[in-house]
Amino acid sequence: MPVSKKTKIKRITNKLLKDSIPHMKDLIKKALDSGALDLEKWDEKLNHMIIPKSIFIAVLKVTADQYSSIGTSFEKEMTKDINNLKCFL
Secondary structure: OOOOHHHHHHHHHHHHHHHHHHHHHHHHHHHHHOOOOOHHHOOOOOOOOHHHHHHHHHHHHHHHHHOOOOOOOOHHHHHHHHHHHHHHO
């Protein structure tokens, strides 16, 4: 029985995610070592998620930029698909 398009797309997307994780972990280390954040002001009892979430969002954005379609012939189509998908996620 042939593999469905949905299954193939899922495999490729999961591979992209799996391949990105080591790089994302490196970016977390880089963020913590960068000096860009005042780690001394972090209070693990009060607002303990602000700095971790800031790092996480920055890492996601940098990672997303790797796969950006800006300047390609697919830019318009991908932007439309991404904005549409964000409404459903």
